[in-house]
Amino acid sequence: MKQPNRTPERADGREPREPREYSIGELARELDITTRTIRFYEDIGLLTPARRGQTRIYSPADRVRLKLILRGKRLGLSLAESRELIDLYNPGTDNNQTQLRALLGKIHEKRSLLEQQLLDIRVMQQELDEAEQRCLNAMQKIHNK
Amino acid sequence: MKQPNRTPERADGREPREPREYSIGELARELDITTRTIRFYEDIGLLTPARRGQTRIYSPADRVRLKLILRGKRLGLSLAESRELIDLYNPGTDNNQTQLRALLGKIHEKRSLLEQQLLDIRVMQQELDEAEQRCLNAMQKIHNK
DNA sequence: GCCCAAGTTGACGTTAACGTAAAGTGCAGC
DNA sequence: GCTGCACTTTACGTTAACGTCAACTTGGGC
Structure with missing residues (x-):
């Protein structure tokens, strides 16, 4: 409701169009979650924000990670599964042959999961259409009687 | 591994191609869940199988309900949400005007949820494609060195 | 008659994903 | 210097969705 303009407008020359950093409260408001949630994700190692003193400071990259986690939740993934997925996008630099094979395996695995979800969604949409029709008929x- | 042929082949004339009833163990094996899970769903009122003495007897309709629940889980729905959805498909016979409006509302709500999931899945698929490419490149x- | 597999009802335990309350720190404005 | 707000840590509580015994009963096969 109030727009407190929390993004720090610096007095120096460069005005960052999108802020280079975020407070925990900003992210919580933007993504519609609680600060507790964000801290919890840090506790289990899903986020590792910088610190200024005690205060957490989130980079745009941290924000992206958070959004990935939330997208995972929308698809019913557990936090552990989301972590796996994110690790797929950010593979370590120590990729030997066997690790790469494992990665490919996981990728295929996730893909077939998504395929199944697509099927489920399509069927559900049809069923919703039918339910709506029955509703409208009723x-x-x-109205006609 | 073993095919104990649990479906009761009756000696009378009519041979039901798909059995008219199922035991709890049959359903558990077929749907790859535990009997505990099925009983739990009954505890919270998601299933109300018939009984022969103490023993639960599941109809094809019960089996469909169970499959709906499991599909809901694949899409990340809670059991309460799945129950809502199923209720949408099986509306009571006492539909007055306001209830119908509420139903339509819920249907639209679920639909937009599904739309969001579709978007999420599409993006995730793309990201998986990219991850796979990076993997293959690596x-x-x-191989070339 | 005995056994065994599959069924039953409790009852308590467990895990994930946070919620919530308590008690303190840091700083911007008056 | 005080207030207020946003942040911090610590710790215990909670809910959903089952898992895991334990202690039966029941029907079919030998």
Whole structure:
């Protein structure tokens, strides 16, 4: 409701169009989660924000990670699964042959999961359409009598 | 591994191609869940199988309900949400005007949820594609040196 | 008659993902 | 210097969705 303009407008020459850093409260408001949640994700190692003194400072990259986690949740992934997925996008630099094979395996695994979800969604959409039709028919009957 | 042929082949004339009823163990094996899970769903009112004495007897309709629940889980729905959805498909016979409006509202709500999931999945698929490419490139480099 | 597999009802335990309350720190404005 | 707000840590509480015994009963096969 109030727009407190929390993004620090610096007095120096360069005005960053998108802020280079975020407070925990900013992220919480923007992503509609609680600060507790964000701190919890840090506790389990999903985020490792910088610190200025005690205060956490989040980079745009941290923000992206958070959004990835939330997208995972929307698809029903556990935090552990989201972590796996994010690790797929950010592979370590120590990729030997066997690790790469494992990565590819996981990627295929996740992909087939997504395929199944696509199927499920399509069927569900159809069923919703039918339910809506039954609903509309029932309303017609009421209106016509 | 073993095929104990649990479906009761009756000696009378009619041979039901798909059995009219299922035991709890059959369903558990077929759907790859535990009997505990099925009983739990009954505890919270998601299933109300018939009984022969003490023993639970599941109808094809019960089996469909169970599959709906499991599909819901694959999409990350809670059991409460799945229950809501199923109720959308099986509306009571006492549909007055306001209830119908509420139903339509819920249907639209679920639909937009599914839309969001579709978007999420599409983006995730792209990201998986990219991750796979990076993976394959890395393997190429190893192979070429 | 005995056994065994599959069923039953409790009851308590467990895990994930946070919620919530307590008690303190840091700083911007008056 | 005080207030207030946003941040911090610590710690215990909570809810959903089952898992895991334990202690039965029941029907079919030998």
